[in-house]
Amino acid sequence: MRTDAGARSLFGGPRRTRLPRVPLLLGPALVAGVAYLDPGNVASNTAAGAAYGYLLVWVVVAANVIAWLVQYLSAKLGVVTGRSLPEHLGTRIRRPWARRAYWLQAELVAIATDVAEVIGGAVALNLLFGLPLAWGGLITGAVSLLLLAVHARHGARMFEVVIIALVAVIAVGFVVGVVVAPPAPGPMAAGLVPRFNGAGSVLLAASILGATVMPHAIYAHSSLTRDRFAGSTHTAARLVRATRWDVTIAMTIAGAVNVCILLLAAANVPHGTTTLNEAYDAIRASIGPIIATMFAVGLLASGLASTAVGAYAGGEIMHGLLHVRVPLIARRLVSLVPALALLMLGADPTRSLVLSQVVLSFGIPFALVPLVALTARREVLGAHRNHPVTTGLAVAAAALLIVLNVALLWLTFRPA
Template sequence: MRRSPRRLAWLIGPALVAGVAYLDPGNVASNMTAGARYGYLLVWVVVLGNVMAWLIQYLSAKLGVVTGQSLPEALGHRIQSPWGRRAYWLQAELVAMATDIAEVIGGAVALYLLFGVPLLWGGLITGAVSMTLLIVQSRGGAKPFEFVIMGLVAVIAIGFGYGVFVAPPDGAGVASGLMIRFDGTDSVLLAASILGATIMPHAIYAHSALSRDRFTAASAQNGAKAAATVSRGVPLENLRGISTSGLLRATRWDVTIAMLIAGTVNLCILLLAAANLAGVSGTDTLEGAYAALHDGIGPAVATLFAVGLLASGLASTSVGAYAGAEIMRGLLRVRVPLLTRRLITLIPALAILAFGVDPTLALVLSQVVLSFGIPFALIPLVVLTANRGLLGRFRNHGITTAAGIAASTFLVVLNALLLWLILTGR
């Protein structure tokens, strides 16, 4: 039976929450630094990263929709060796920690820019707000949490997009930035950082879990039998009267909307820096960029930039904590309360702030760590979603699998090139 667009619209939301990972403070730092140092040179990286992100997030969501399992759960069932599961968990956990560092530091910097709050106290406030958001998720369910996150996404979009309309970029410069090229080791480092911030491993883990949680909760309203069917990983043919094909159709719209928003905002950040901060001294830090925007374009643009940064940190840190808990549960089969985990994962970020490490440098390097974690999430995702035994008729088409392999290969080669350039000092 054909369902109305309004009915399918109810299913939209998981990708918008997972998409917050593409708008975190690490993205802001990487894109601002790239625009300020190299102008429009790395526009192509943002565009390419967003195209790959659409495919990757859709595959992640599809895995959760069709099987009722998250990616960490699926891997936890298939990695037979306990030590193998622990090793895989360790690298995924390091990625999640790098995410936490970026998000908490970004929120702390924003509070400092807006209100003069010391960075350490700003980190504590950011962590406290993230705990509040996690309480909403754990007690209120998926939908209220999604509404809160989507509200923050709207603030992020306005905060980072406004400056591009006030001081628009050069069209010819943007066009030239679509050519694939680099300019030395540092530009490769920034490209890897942008990709690490755009295609975030924890977003791949989280999206499958968000889709699983949303549709499992919905199926439970149809009775215990439907809920049990989901938990066993059988295709959800009768979820609230909507077929799996209908769920996947809604999921494609969900991912498309989320990636359009994330890609546009990320591009706006880079273009804002390229058009207004290129060659300006001190703009390779978030504080310097804020000051330059304030002096060059006006206090309104600078203030909205800081507000967007704050919303970015608050929204993404809660999603990161959710992803980290799912990684541990799926791979180690250990459940740690979200709030307890949030307290523990705050420690590295607060330590960085307490010891006075440059926040922008920490943000950029955290995105490089994320970039190296991408293949460990992406390659298994492509393999699992191409598996007929797991997804049945909903497995990937050959061209989808080929695109996933191409994206994985590109990212692995880029990271290998980055490592070689760093080790040889070129």
């Protein structure tokens, strides 16, 4: 565990303030936060806006508040202990068969994540250049290989810089439409009042809330902070304070972008729209080709960034649980296969996105429950363990997300 000793900063020279050079300590949360801006989020928020207008704005806001708490706990675990959540689980799950079973469910979740992200990139390339979906998937996979090569060659910091640049593209792509054609303030404000309108709105709310916190983001964030601050001479207390700022900035950006996606769809996409292609066409007809192109560019950046981070998370899960280190690029090649197979077989991309989010639902309890349990223990985090109020809120958030994911599964597969 990191101690509070040391008189010099991570970047050299004496410390002159309580929290020196805070911006230089930021970054891991913005990378992990890409999970909240992936094509699955784009699809669910677009569907919510098209179907119910501004009704579910409050759900998006609530989802990101919960996400802040979950991601902060994951980041704190990596900062204080210098070990990721998968590494902690790999040492605590003693029986090899149980460890392999745990890894298998986490690996399936990582593959499902990859399906959504590669398909999202393929759809974006189809919208922008008319490329067949299979070719778009191949290009998305190839670019993600280049992003992972940056991590392998230049380390965590350069990888952060590239992903944060893509996050900026995502933000511009989805926010510009709301800036150019702002929604009516009255209905938008009314959307902050919690309420539903029939079973369909409940299902969409469950989809947004239940699938917002991605299991791979929980695993990845603890790994990202571990890598980022390995060998740091900053005290754990200072790093934890910087991490709060990092998570707050990342989740504010993710929440604002997700709200803008819903607002853009509510104002410009007609009821009954079911695919991202139809949403693109509606935006193009409503506020012009430039904004529609920006929407597609944002979707492309979303697919590229999130698939690279998903591959990173998958590698960390395997290493922590099975104690096997497979090169990220090799993993990327293997995990591309299911997504490319679906595209080549002509599977409906929007349906595939929805089903991938359903698969993610299975992995939520396996990531959330141990995270809350570990961060509440003195023997793990020492003085930085959760305050009882924090633990109570985390337990409530975990229970809510698990219940919502169970509800989402039941609503998805119930008999007609």
